[in-house]
Amino acid sequence: MTDSQRSGIVRDINGPIVTIDLPGIRSGEQVRIGEIGLVGEVISLSGREARVQTYETTEGVRPGEPATGLGWPLSVELGPGLMGGIFDGVQRPLEKIALESGDYIRRGLAVPALDRARQWEFEPNTALELGRELGPGSVLGTVQETETVLHKILVPPNVQGELEELAPAGDYDIESTIAHIRDERGHRHRLGLYHRWPVRKPRPYRRRDDGISPLITGQRVIDTFFPQLKGGKGAVPGPFGAGKTVVQQQIARWSNADIVIYVGCGERGNELVDVLESFPKLEDPYSGRKLMERTLLVANTSNMPVVAREASIYVGLTMAEYYRDMGYDVVMLADSTSRWAEALREVSGRLGQMPVEEGYPAYLASRLAAVYERAGRVETFDAGAGSVTLIGAVSPPGGDFSEPVTSHTKDIIETFWALSKELADARHYPSIDWVTSFSGHVHTAAEWWHKEVDRHWEQRRTQALALLARDAELSRIVNLVGPEALSDAQRWQLEGASLVKEGVLQQSALDDVDTFCSPQKQFALLDLALSIYDKGMELIELGVPVNELQGLPQLAKARRCKSMYNSDQVGNIRALASEIEKAFEAIRLEYAKQRVA
Ligand SMILES: Nc1ncnc2c1ncn2[C@@H]1O[C@H](COP(=O)(O)OP(=O)(O)OP(=O)(O)O)[C@@H](O)[C@H]1O
Numbered sequence: 001m002t003d004s005q006r007s008g009i010v011r012d013i014n015g016p017i018v019t020i021d022l023p024g025i026r027s028g029e030q031v032r033i034g035e036i037g038l039v040g041e042v043i044s045l046s047g048r049e050a051r052v053q054t055y056e057t058t059e060g061v062r063p064g065e066p067a068t069g070l071g072w073p074l075s076v077e078l079g080p081g082l083m084g085g086i087f088d089g090v091q092r093p094l095e096k097i098a099l100e101s102g103d104y105i106r107r108g109l110a111v112p113a114l115d116r117a118r119q120w121e122f123e124p125n126t127a128l129e130l131g132r133e134l135g136p137g138s139v140l141g142t143v144q145e146t147e148t149v150l151h152k153i154l155v156p157p158n159v160q161g162e163l164e165e166l167a168p169a170g171d172y173d174i175e176s177t178i179a180h181i182r183d184e185r186g187h188r189h190r191l192g193l194y195h196r197w198p199v200r201k202p203r204p205y206r207r208r209d210d211g212i213s214p215l216i217t218g219q220r221v222i223d224t225f226f227p228q229l230k231g232g233k234g235a236v237p238g239p240f241g242a243g244k245t246v247v248q249q250q251i252a253r254w255s256n257a258d259i260v261i262y263v264g265c266g267e268r269g270n271e272l273v274d275v276l277e278s279f280p281k282l283e284d285p286y287s288g289r290k291l292m293e294r295t296l297l298v299a300n301t302s303n304m305p306v307v308a309r310e311a312s313i314y315v316g317l318t319m320a321e322y323y324r325d326m327g328y329d330v331v332m333l334a335d336s337t338s339r340w341a342e343a344l345r346e347v348s349g350r351l352g353q354m355p356v357e358e359g360y361p362a363y364l365a366s367r368l369a370a371v372y373e374r375a376g377r378v379e380t381f382d383a384g385a386g387s388v389t390l391i392g393a394v395s396p397p398g399g400d401f402s403e404p405v406t407s408h409t410k411d412i413i414e415t416f417w418a419l420s421k422e423l424a425d426a427r428h429y430p431s432i433d434w435v436t437s438f439s440g441h442v443h444t445a446a447e448w449w450h451k452e453v454d455r456h457w458e459q460r461r462t463q464a465l466a467l468l469a470r471d472a473e474l475s476r477i478v479n480l481v482g483p484e485a486l487s488d489a490q491r492w493q494l495e496g497a498s499l500v501k502e503g504v505l506q507q508s509a510l511d512d513v514d515t516f517c518s519p520q521k522q523f524a525l526l527d528l529a530l531s532i533y534d535k536g537m538e539l540i541e542l543g544v545p546v547n548e549l550q551g552l553p554q555l556a557k558a559r560r561c562k563s564m565y566n567s568d569q570v571g572n573i574r575a576l577a578s579e580i581e582k583a584f585e586a587i588r589l590e591y592a593k594q595r596v597a
Pocket residue numbers: 238239240241242243244245246247271429430431507508509510
C-alpha cells in the first residue's frame with residue numbers, strides 16, 4: 001500500500017453499489033473493493049461511510065471484506081501507446097487483459113493502460129533551452145506514435161516552471177524521465193512520457209477558439225444539408241436497425257479529423273463485437289494504412305455492470321481532450337448516450353434518489369449538457385488550435401424521440417441527424433430524415449462553402465429543402481386523390497424532389513465510388529438536380545407536357561451520376577449538366593416551332 005492509500009471495510013452490497021466504512025475517504029476517490037480488489041469510485045459520502053459505484057460485478061463480495069481508498073480520482077494514463085488501442089470503460093487494455101485472463105476478464109485485474117516495456121523514440125524540442133519558463137501544454141518533444149500520428153509530449157496542465165533538464169534524443173519507455181521542471185516554490189517536477197488526468201475534470205485550454213472549419217464527412221446529407229463544424233456537438237438518434245452504426249463508421253472513416261475515438265458505452269454485446277471486428281479492418285482512405293493507426297476504441301465488456309458505462313464516456317473524452325491539446329482535430333463517437341443515461345438511472349435508483357421522468361434522475365439534463373460541453377474548438381496553451389467534435393448516438397426505445405434522453409439531447413446539441421425507420425425500410429440510406437433533422441451551423445458553414453466550393457451553396461441547399469417540403473405536401477394529395485389530380489407543374493415538382501432524393505441524398509456506404517463524396521462533387525450533384533428542375537419548370541411553364549421531360553434518358557443518368565463519377569471527376573458531372581441543358585433547349589425550340597406552325 002502507498003502513503004496515500006487508506007483501508008477500511010465493506011459494510012453493505014446493493015448490486016454495483018457498495019457501502020464502505022473508510023475514514024478520510026474523499027468524494028470521487030477510486031477504491032478497491034473486497035479480497036478480489038474490484039475497481040470502484042466513491043459517488044456519495046456520509047460521515048465516514050461512502051457509497052462506491054463499482055465497475056465490475058460484486059458477486060461473491062461480502063460485508064466485512066477490506067476496502068482500500070487509492071488516494072486519487074478515476075484517472076487515465078495519457079501518453080504514447082494509446083493510438084490503435086482497445087480499452088475497457090476504465091481504460092484497461094483489452095488485448096493485454098485477454099492475454100492475462102483469457103476471453104472472460106477476471107475481476108479485480110489491474111493492468112495499466114500503457115505498455116511499460118515498450119520503447120519510444122523521443123525527439124526533444126530543439127527550440128527549448130534550459131532555464132526557459134514552461135507552462136501547461138508546452139511541447140517537450142515528440143514521439144512517432146504510429147505512422148500517421150506524431151505524439152507531442154506535453155507539460156501536464158498542473159505543472160509550470162523553469163526547465164532544468166531535458167533528455168536527449170533516444171529510446172525511452174514511458175516511465176523514463178525526460179524532463180525536470182522547477183516551479184516557483186522550488187519544487188522539482190519529474191516528467192516522463194506520460195501523465196495521469198482525472199476523467200471527470202475537463203482538461204484546461206487557453207481559450208475557446210471561434211475559427212470556422214466544417215467537419216467534412218463525405219456524406220452529402222450531412223455536409224450539404226445538416227453540416228457539422230469541427231468542435232461541434234451532434235446527435236444521431238435512431239430506432240433499432242435504422243443505420244446508426246453505418247453512419248458512425250462512415251464518419252470515423254471519412255471525416256477530415258486527425259484522430260477518431262469510438263466509445264461503445266454499452267450497446268448490445270454482439271454490436272460491440274461487430275465494431276471490434278470491423279474497425280481494425282478499415283483502411284484509412286487518407287494514408288492508405290490501417291484506420292486504427294489514428295483511432296482508439298473504448299468498449300465496455302459484457303461482464304461489466306451497467307453502471308460501468310457511465311465512466312467510459314469520460315474516459316473517452318479525456319483521451320480526446322489530450323489529443324486536442326496536441327493541436328489535433330478529434331472526433332469522438334459515443335454509442336450510445338441512451339445506454340449511458342440508463343447507467344445514471346440505475347445508480348440513482350440504487351441511491352434512492354427521487355426519479356423524475358421515466359425513472360431518470362433530475363440531473364439527467366445537466367449531466368448530458370456537461371458531457372457535451374467538453375466538445376469544442378480551442379486555442380491550446382501552445383497557441384495551436386485543436387478540437388473535439390462529439391457525436392452521440394441515441395437509441396430511443398421504440399424510436400420515440402420525445403423520450404427524456406433524446407429530448408434533452410436535442411436541446412443541448414447543435415446538429416441533429418435523425419434516422420427514420422420509414423426511410424430505412426424503403427432502403428433510403430443514409431436514413432437521415434430531412435424533415436426532423438437540423439443543424440445550427442448552416443450559416444457559419446456557408447462562409448466556408450461559398451469561399452471554397454461555390455457561392456450559391458446556401459441558396460441551392462434552401463431550394464432543395466423547399467422542394468422536399470413541397471414533395472411531402474404533394475405526396476399527401478396524391479395519397480388522398482391520386483396522381484391525376486396534379487397539374488404538370490406539380491408533377492415536375494415531384495420529379496425534381498425525387499432527383500434530389502435519389503441523385504443527392506441517397507448515398508450507399510457500400511458503393512465504392514460513392515461511399516465518400518468531396519464537397520465539390522456534393523455541390524455539383526445538387527446543382528445538377530436543381531438545374532434540371534429549374535430548366536424543366538421553364539419549359540413546363542411554356543406548355544411542354546411533363547411526360548416529354550420525364551422520358552429523357554439524361555434524367556436517369558442524373559440519378560446514377562453519383563456512382564458513375566468519383567470525386568476527381570466533377571468535370572464529367574458538369575458535362576452531363578450541359579448535355580441536359582442542350583436536350584432541354586432542343587425541346588424548347590421544337591415546341592416553339594410547333595406553336596408557330
Ligand atoms: N449508408 C448506408 N449505405 C448502405 N447501407 C446502409 C447504410 N446505412 C445502413 N445500411 C444498411 O442497414 C443495415 C443496418 O444498419 P446499422 O447496423 O447501422 O443499424 P443500427 O441503427 O446501428 O442498428 P442498431 O439499432 O442495431 O444499432 C446495414 O447492415 C446496411 O445493410
